[in-house]
Amino acid sequence: MADNQKLHPAVTVNNIRNFIPLTLELKDGKYESWSELFQIHCRPFAVIDHIIPSTDSSSSTTSSDTNTVKDANWDRLDAIVLQWIYGTISAELLGIVHVSGFSAQEAWECLNNVFHDNRHTRAIHLTHKFTNTRLDDFPDVSAYFQELKNIADQLSNVGPKVEDDVGHRFE
Template identity: 30%
Template structure:
């Protein structure tokens, strides 16, 4: 019997991990100036680079004016990943950025932080005046959280307390009771807790409306039947109780129906 002397496969090298792939599998966000999603995008990217030991390429400048070929290969790959995770318009704007991956990374960060104070003021005003309107609670709270994330991207974080205040201030009269409860809570609940409370209240209100509609629909038909039956009984009763005159012939003892006669009839 021949022994199998085939050696086991070698462990994967760092280069095996760097075979080009679609970056959207690792960074599921397209960086977009209009969406102000730099913080979310950069967080995903840093996590991905950290998982393969290349985070230093966007955090530190090259340690040497003539970096080794291996470092250059990794850096070019990261630049390709960065460009592949941008929306089309932003990609065209920065694709010719000179330098290494760190230069491209810094260029993008600068684009998102230009005029950030003016944009932060606009977002803050919009957040303070938000109203629920025709939105559901989930849509409403998601919009508030999204606006808060945009402000955070611009360096103006919104506290949990203010998020709750903005949320309850924008609700309408349907939620008056639960708004009073939240406002008088000491301390105020977190935004997620307030959101869950409002979702439950919305569910309760919708269930009450549904039950009311079902009750009104099911009770309307018997009402018509009773009304119809009452009218019918009234007509019958009216005909039955109608006064009738006694037969004159019977009073004289001359009616051909004899003792069976009681009322006027044809002879």
């Protein structure tokens, strides 16, 4: 092994599902939760800049040999982060965001666009679904309230907050 080369912490992750236990689905409205969990995971493993570029412009001039090693390490880590993304999304989303040659950042931005580009339409649909959810469609009150909570969570991910008749927010 080359002297002074340390194993990057991201390389030690054997199973991303141990850290991000939910699978992002197109229809479940959990994008914000998934995104937050993913970012939290990336920070201690020092790869957050693979999905959210650093605004730090202080780059030092180095020799071409050092740049080649850095590029190889960057590419390797980027592939690991891309594997994490692909390993935590549904097959349906994978079909949408998987493009040969995509970087982790490009896949991340594509997912963001999938969930945020149609916000207004999703908000209208979810508001309609929330308003038309009826108790008699569920086996008990607990299941009914759980469904209302799920729809309210999805609505909060697209913007508008759901309020009851007396102004209490479902968040």
